[in-house]
Amino acid sequence: MIADPKRLFDADDPELSAAIGAARRRVPTRDRMNAIASRLAAAGVAVPPEFRPELSASEVPAALTTSGAVSKGLVAALAVAGVALVGVLAVIGFRAEPNAPSTASPVAGPTAPVVDSAAPALVPPPHAGDAVTKPALPSVELADPPEAAPRAEVTSNSAPVAPPVAARKPADTLAQSEIELLKRARSALSSDPSVSLQLVERARQHFPQSSFGQEREFIAISALYKLGRRSEAATRERAFRDRHPRSAYLPQLDRLSSGP
Amino acid sequence: MTVLSASEHRDPPVRPDFTEVFREHTPYLWRALLGLGVRSADVDDACQEVLLVVHRKLPEFDGRALRTWLYAICLRVASDYRRSARVRREVPVESVPDSAATYGVLETVDSKELWVELLRALEDLDPDKRAAFVLYEVEELSLREISEATGAPLQTIYSRLQAARAHVGQHFKAQRRGP
Numbered sequence: 163m164i165a166d167p168k169r170l171f172d173a174d175d176p177e178l179s180a181a182i183g184a185a186r187r188r189v190p191t192r193d194r195m196n197a198i199a200s201r202l203a204a205a206g207v208a209v210p211p212e213f214r215p216e217l218s219a220s221e222v223p224a225a226l227t228t229s230g231a232v233s234k235g236l237v238a239a240l241a242v243a244g245v246a247l248v249g250v251l252a253v254i255g256f257r258a259e260p261n262a263p264s265t266a267s268p269v270a271g272p273t274a275p276v277v278d279s280a281a282p283a284l285v286p287p288p289h290a291g292d293a294v295t296k297p298a299l300p301s302v303e304l305a306d307p308p309e310a311a312p313r314a315e316v317t318s319n320s321a322p323v324a325p326p327v328a329a330r331k332p333a334d335t336l337a338q339s340e341i342e343l344l345k346r347a348r349s350a351l352s353s354d355p356s357v358s359l360q361l362v363e364r365a366r367q368h369f370p371q372s373s374f375g376q377e378r379e380f381i382a383i384s385a386l387y388k389l390g391r392r393s394e395a396a397t398r399e400r401a402f403r404d405r406h407p408r409s410a411y412l413p414q415l416d417r418l419s420s421g422p
Numbered sequence: 423m424t425v426l427s428a429s430e431h432r433d434p435p436v437r438p439d440f441t442e443v444f445r446e447h448t449p450y451l452w453r454a455l456l457g458l459g460v461r462s463a464d465v466d467d468a469c470q471e472v473l474l475v476v477h478r479k480l481p482e483f484d485g486r487a488l489r490t491w492l493y494a495i496c497l498r499v500a501s502d503y504r505r506s507a508r509v510r511r512e513v514p515v516e517s518v519p520d521s522a523a524t525y526g527v528l529e530t531v532d533s534k535e536l537w538v539e540l541l542r543a544l545e546d547l548d549p550d551k552r553a554a555f556v557l558y559e560v561e562e563l564s565l566r567e568i569s570e571a572t573g574a575p576l577q578t579i580y581s582r583l584q585a586a587r588a589h590v591g592q593h594f595k596a597q598r599r600g601p
Binding site: 164166167169170171175177178180181182184185186188189190194195197198199201202205207208209210212213 | 440441442444445448449450452453456457466469470473474477534536537539540558559560562564565576577580583587590591594598
């Protein structure tokens with residue numbers, strides 16, 4: 163019987179290990195997933211509701227009048243739009259903060275999708291109806307609609323006078339805001355881990371439906387270890403390992419937990 | 423009494439719903455297709471093709487070893503892709519896929535370059551060795567699972583993996599030495 167050899171990711175060559183780690187981290191964007199789902203749906207395949215092709219603005223009235231009820235697709239679109247609105251408010255909060263990165267795009271009209279040129283080139287060209295349907299924030303489940311609570315929390319933090327904002331923002335813009343926040347959290351790890359903790363907590367509050375949960379939790383655990391709060395760090399590390407048994411962060415967590 | 427292997431324990435004989443497969447496995451299938459040589463411009467199409475096959479064949483699936491079954495479909499689609507006329511050799515650097523690494527979003531440029539270098543190394547491998555390397559090192563299948571997915575004997579998979587590792591290792595060593 164041949165035993166499985168040690169994988170290169172765990173082997174001694176750091177460069178190869180890093181290359182394989184980078185390969186493992188490749189996954190399609192949400193937009194790509196949506197596009198694949200749309201094409202499957204067009205071929206008559208049932209796809210998960212959170213990836214289901216949304217209705218365009220022009221289709222909404224027809225959907226409402228022909229069925230007499232709100233379709234699941236429309237519910238999904240509305241849920242997504244709700245999360246997007248909360249996220250936009252969160253962005254406003256960040257922009258009011260000193261040193262906060264200004265990544266949000268300027269105000270846009272309700273029907274004109276805003277394309278953030280600073281965002282990664284991940285999004286297919288916008289088309290009619292995108293303004294309503296595109297802000298597909300990750301992991302919005304029909305069974306778990308966004309709550310209103312974060313909105314109240316965010317608005318209370320909102321600063322001075324917020325400019326009028328469009329009701330809809332591209333998901334990429336919101337994602338970029340969160341990324342900037344997490345970058346700041348990560349860069350603060352070496353100098354002031356307590357700041358890192360505060361920043362990831364803020365990210366957690368403002369982006370509860372985040373795609374970057376692993377990154378956020380990894381930074382939090384790292385900060386806790388660096389602050390010497392080992393028991394708390396170990397508890398969260400165990401939970402992280404249970405939730406993400408294939409995470410590329412596990413080797414780094416190994417090093418952190420075995421450190422002084 | 424039948425003793426189940428580790429992989430069988432991981433994949434209990436329960437036939438999943440297609441939506442569940444889509445949700446849980448599409449990112450990994452998409453990634454595997456890239457590793458298997460489907461170029462970035464075509465990977466969405468190839469992934470759609472895999473999922474259509476999955477949808478069509480799911481009623482026949484015996485409920486065991488789901489990942490192995492899915493990757494076997496991936497391998498066939500990638501193989502058909504390579505044989506198709508539309509495939510042209512591409513420079514991996516040009517094909518950095520517009521992927522969103524959910525937990526690698528903050529990755530450094532170095533990390534991306536390493537990944538591109540890995541793709542370059544894989545370009546020179548024959549498809550069987552490439553598949554062994556990608557499925558074992560990136561997708562983390564066991565040798566036995568790869569053997570089942572490819573239909574090749576375990577010893578053959580082992581040999582392919584070792585050959586692929588040697589090739590990739592040499593490629594990276596050569597890169598370190600520079601031109």
